[in-house]
Amino acid sequence: MLDRERQSGDPGSVLSTYRRLITLRRSNDALRSGTLRLAQTGTPDVLAWHREAPTERMLVVVNFADAPRDTRMAVDGRYRAVGGSHLDPAEPDADGVLQLRPLEAVVLRAD
Numbered sequence: 001m002l003d004r005e006r007q008s009g010d011p012g013s014v015l016s017t018y019r020r021l022i023t024l025r026r027s028n029d030a031l032r033s034g035t036l037r038l039a040q041t042g043t044p045d046v047l048a049w050h051r052e053a054p055t056e057r058m059l060v061v062v063n064f065a066d067a068p069r070d071t072r073m074a075v076d077g078r079y080r081a082v083g084g085s086h087l088d089p090a091e092p093d094a095d096g097v098l099q100l101r102p103l104e105a106v107v108l109r110a111d
Contacts, residue, residue, distance in 0.1 A: 012087055024083040024107060029053035031107070043071035046100065057110035058082075063100035072097050079108035 010016060025031045034053035041048050045065035051058045059079055063069045073079075073096060081089040084106040092098045098106065 017085055020083060021085075021107075028056060028058060028109075030056045030058040034058070039073060041071045041073065043069050045069060046071045048073060059108040059110070060105070061098060061100065061108070062105040063103060066102050068102060069100045070097055071100065078111045080111060081106055082109045083107045 006013075008015060030051040030053040034051040034056075037050045037052070039048040039050055039059065039061075041061070046061065046063050046069050048059060048061040048071075051060065059073065061071065061073065073092070079092055081091045083089060085104050086101065089106045090098055090100050090104060092108070100106065
């Protein structure tokens, strides 16, 4: 069996993850062509940026550390996870704190 065939059948594989993220990008105006603005995380090893289009607002948050990181994002309104590097991406809690796993990336959409 080819590695590509094996990874195609595994929803948690690198190939499947990239396919999910590409599909997510193609289906969201903000991710494809929205304006980009860096966000302050106040957390070491965590990078975040806003992507905004007239019809939607997205927030991408990436933990580059080999350890979990909690970060609070200064955002307007509520955001919910729509994708990421894990099948069950982190969701912000009621206080807006996002608990990221090691090397996790999360894509959030403003409600």
